[in-house]
Amino acid sequence: MQLRINGESREVDADGDTPLLWVIRDDLGMTGTKYGCGLAQCGACSVMVDGVITRSCVTPVESVADSAITTIEAIEQDAVGKRVVEAWVKHQVPQCGYCQSGQVMAATALLKENASPSAEDVHAAMVNLCRCGTYNAIEAAMMDLAGIENTAPESEAAGGGEGGLGAGTIAAGVAVAAGAAVAGGALVRRSRKAKAAGQETSPEARPETRNEEEGA
Amino acid sequence: MNAPADFHRFPAGEPTNISRRRFLLGSAGVATGALVLGFGIPLGAPRALAQAAPASPDAASRVPAFIEIRPDDTVRFLSPFMEGGQGVFTAMAQIVAEELDIDPSVFVVEAAPAGKVFQVMIGGMRITGGSMSVRLTYDFMRRLGASARAMLIEAAARRLGVAAGTLTTEPGKVIHKASGRSLRYGELASGALDLPVPDASALKLRDPKQFRWIGKPVARLDMHEKSTGKAVYAIDCKVENMLHAAVQHAPRLGMTVGAIRNEDLVKAMKGVHSVHRLDGAVAVLAERWWHAKRAVEALSVDWQEPAADSDGRNMPVDFGSDAFVKSLAATTGDGEEAESEGDFAKAFEEASQTVEATYHSQYLHHAQLEPPSALARFNPDGTLELWMPNQAPEMFQGQIAELTGLDPSQVIINSPLLGGFFGRHFLYPAGNPYPQAIALAKASGRPVKLIWSREEEFLRDPLRPAAAVRFRAGLDAEGMPVAFEAISATEGPGEGIANKRGKGIDESAVEGLTKKAYAIPNRRIAQQFVKTPATLAYWRSVGNSMNDFLYETFLDEVADKGGIDPYGLRLRLLHGNERLTNLLNAVGELSGGWKRGPYTAADGTRRARGIGMASPFGSEAAAIAEVSIREGQVVVHDVWEAIDPGSIVNPAIVEAQVNSAAALGLSQVLMEEAVYEKGEPVARNYDLYQILRPDQMPRVHVKIVESGAKMGGIGEPPLPAVPPAVANAVSALTGQRVRSMPLSRLKFDS
Incomplete structure (x- = not known):
């Protein structure tokens, strides 16, 4: 079978029901796409199929034979993907990094479809699991990419203004860093932009990914 | 390039210029002309070992090197510690680079192979755990960097024909100010090859006031490779x-x-x-x-x-975790004492009022x-x-x-x-x-x-242990606790992994119940050993991961019994303890001033806040959480955490680790639990074993306090204060006492 992947045509000898993930990793030898659960639960295996974010661990390879597949290996060949990677580095997002291929793919797919997503759009799209808890760093990178100026008070709950803290106060939390020379390249953000109030995404609002619909 | 076979050739404890042994370096992937510094083990005992071992044919390719300064001005560094997201590769590079005087961004860091030479933690061991990597090698890594710098200066002195004392360095180069001449480290590396390593006593370490990189938010070295799928994990190896x-x-x-x-x-x-x-x-x-x-x-x-005679840790067919935790809670007896002060029994007897309750934790997956x-x-x-x-x-x-x-x-x-x-x-x-x-x-x-x-x-996956703790407290006429007892029915991870009890109590079983800083004059902490059928493991912050939850939520129950605000109670119990008083004040200020609630937030929801403290792995932490209830389930809006690790290397990494540990603590307190029924785990994937999702992550506000106390850990210490802060907030909001995790098991009305 022929696969169109990262702009190339590749011949693979795999059964049609083999998950795309394992064709990418074992047949094509590209290991940037990760196996985390095999059940479309975590999103570490996310790739783009015709621009649509797709969980490759439950996607039969035969279902994407006529599609253009993009994996993390080609992410910087895409202008949007390159911008996402730059934002990930700027905001120092990854920790262990294992889920981040999938996170970067999800971010890229969203921004390619909608260059100016709302906060709700971002929350609906960025649903992959991260066991290191980089969610706030992802949020900061996404708001930056989406051009959403976060002017909400750091904590609306600090009681609706009573005792609420501005970002400046938070930066003092790492006062030792404030005003320090830029060291070793990019200086990382020291305070997270606040989420706007009432943006929590309920689980039922999470989008179905392509392969979940297919029920593979 | 791995085996320790050659390590006996190198003297102990101080850097060795391995590049002098060029015969070893040829096939080791070391760049020609690179200066390579290693450390050796004592020349004594291990020799016998080495003689017993057949010399490996390609032993010559194995060099116990720590740093390699290459002609292209990059530095390859072999880290004794594994990088798993905690930022240790960057932290190590920062420390070495500080004394070497070179920008840490030129470091290429890899995990060092197995070998005694890399067992450089104080005490001569090497594990990536216990939040120990930086604090137990900080001095060693500084000396390593300083040794290399001194050698490069010496090489420059010879090259320029001047006295070493007339030379200084700027990042990446040696400077001769008098003549305006300078030489790059990469140019000097080959000249340093034949130089002896300077005597340790002659090394001058940098004045911390002059630090260029230590204490600064240096960018982590692996961000680009981890954002582009280039990072290689074991699962990717072929x-x-x-x-x-x-x-x-x-x-x-x-x-x-x-x-x-x-x-x-x-x-x-x-x-x-x-x-x-x-x-x-x-x-x-x-x-x-x-x-x-x-x-x-x-x-x-x-x-x-x-x-029938199998002596392994076999899982019985009738094991159910719910019933087992109930049986832990039903234990009686005084247990074995882990910590004691004053006379608990007498003080409890004479107390104005008493409070008793049993709390429990749950099994967890990594x-x-x-x-x-x-x-x-x-x-x-x-x-x-x-x-x-x-x-x-x-x-x-x-x-x-x-x-x-x-x-x-x-x-x-x-x-x-x-x-x-x-x-x-x-x-x-x-x-x-x-x-x-x-x-x-x-x-x-x-x-x-x-x-x-x-x-x-x-x-x-071996599990984080579960425990049931029987608490008793006696209060004086003012409502202050004067007697405090905790008896934990549990098996610690150490004794669980060994599958037998050690000589004393497994400290990992009781840490977080023991070594609390509160000035309660009469107290008694004990472990009642109960063997667990499940296999057990260390889990981020180990015993503290559950024990600070158990202790700190009961402490709120004590505060309520005595009619004292829980934040104020802690301040009073820490009276005279400057470090922890400052920390508690810091987290209070960070949150905009302590207020427990309940109160109505701007969006109309009813909310409340809780406080938790912990002293894990050499650091001190205090957290405040704000919660509301939506459809019977807990929503955490904000976590404010102040952490005092004494002193730090990288504030940006510290802040990332506080976020990370808070997320894991939240995941534990809100929804995580490994449930066994009929001897088998109910959940075999993330569909049934739920972990914290992005939409459940609160804002996390971090305040780093550098008290100057002995350096503590950072990977684990921010975790244990978070679960009790959340549970105490829920109790304050709902009036319903929370005595167990996860909260998803409980229903709330508010």
Whole structure:
């Protein structure tokens, strides 16, 4: 079978029901796409199929034979993907990094479809699991990419203004860093932009990914 | 480039200029003209060991190097500690670079191979755990950097024909101010090759006031590779001619492989190379992992009950975690004393009022996203080489030597990046895939990469222990606690892994109940040992991960009984303790001033706040959480955390680690629980074992307090204060006392 992947045509000898993930990793030898659960639960295996974010661990390879597949290996060949990677580095997002291929793919797919997503759009799209808890760093990178100026008070709950803290106060939390020379390249953000109030995404609002619909 | 065979050649404790031994370097991948610094082990005892070991043919390619300053001005550094997201590669580079005087961004960091030379923590060990990497090697790494710098200066002095004392450095170069001349480190490296390492006593370390990089938010070195899929984890490793393996474990530990009913059918499945019987598992080898997995899951095995005299840690068919935790709570007896002060019994007897309650925690999975794997290859020279996630290469090396009969020097351990660890990758009986990978490589005569599927991982992942703690407190007439007792019915991770009790109490079982700083004059902390059927493990912040929850939530119950605000109670109990008073004040200020609530927030929701404190792994932490209830479930809006690790290396990494530890603490308190029924885990994947999702992550506000106290850890310490802060907030909001985790088990009305 022929696969169109990262702009190339590749011949693979795999059964049609083999998950795309394992064709990418074992047949094509590209290991940037990760196996985390095999059940479309975590999103570490996310790739783009015709621009649509797709969980490759439950996607039969035969279902994407006529599609253009993009994996993390080609992410910087895409202008949007390159911008996402730059934002990930700027905001120092990854920790262990294992889920981040999938996170970067999800971010890229969203921004390619909608260059100016709302906060709700971002929350609906960025649903992959991260066991290191980089969610706030992802949020900061996404708001930056989406051009959403976060002017909400750091904590609306600090009681609706009573005792609420501005970002400046938070930066003092790492006062030792404030005003320090830029060291070793990019200086990382020291305070997270606040989420706007009432943006929590309920689980039922999470989008179905392509392969979940297919029920593979 | 791994074996410790050559290490005896190098003197102990101080840097050795290994580049003088050029005969060793040729094939070691070391750049020509690079200055290589290593450290050696004592010349005494290990020699006998080395003589007993057959010299490995390619020993010459194995150099115990720490840093290699290359002609192109980059620095290769072998880290004794594994990078798994905690930022240790960057922190190590920062410390060495500070004294070497070079921008840490030029560092290329890799995990060091197994070998005594890399056991450089105070006390002569090497594990990536206990939040110890930086605090136990800080001085060593500074001296390493300073030694290299001194040698480069000496090389420059010779090159320029001036006295070393007239030279100084600027990042990456040696400067002769008088003549305006300068030489790059890369240019000098080859000239430093034949120089002796300066005497340790002659080394002048930088004045901390002059630090360029330590204490600054230096960018982590691995951000780009981790954002582009280039980072390599064990699961990604491959070698030529490698077979892939998948296993099916017995449903309960201790069961053995009986008849396989459909072996021939499975052998005929596409891609299958062979079917194997292992200890308590069956395996399939194939040219592709998907084929191996599909085939091994198709195997129909008659699993046999363990023999009656089997002394392993066997999982009984009637084990249910709910019933077991109930039985822990129902224990009676005084337990074995872990900590005692004053006279608890008398003070409790004489108290104005008393409060008694039993609290409990739950079993937890590590649930790191990278499933465990091991790649094993027998090399033609008789060595056995492994690529696998591990937090302690020498321990794995020793175990594998024992398992295979090889000398440790013949066991080569490669340690790729960890796709999360949280305590998962220590040695656990029946909990690591490497024995299976070795057996399969031996049986097939080919290199084998074994990956445990997520389902097999959740079947064999050893668990964070559960505990039930019986608390009693006596209050004086003012409502202040004067007597405090905690008896924890549990088995600690140490005694669980050893499968037997040690000499004393397993400190990991009670830490977080013990060593609390509160000035309660009469107290008694004890462990009542109850053996657990499940296999146990270390989990991020170990005993503190649950014990600070148990203690700090009961302390709020005590405060309420005495009619004292819980934040104020803590301040009073810490009276005279300047460090913790400052910390408590810091987190209060960070949150905009302590207020417990309940109150109505701007969006109309009713909210309240809770406080929790912890003293884990040499650091001090205090957290405040704000919660509301939506559809009967807890929503956490904000976490404010102040942390005092004494002093720090990288504030940006500290802040990231506070976020990370807070997320894991929240996940634990809100929804995580490994449930067993009939001897088997109910959840075998993330569908039933829920972990914190992005929409459940609160804002996290961090305040770093550098008190100047002895340096503490940072990977684990921010975790334990968070769960009690959340639970105490929920109690304040709902009036409903929370005495267990996870909160998803409870229903709230507010």
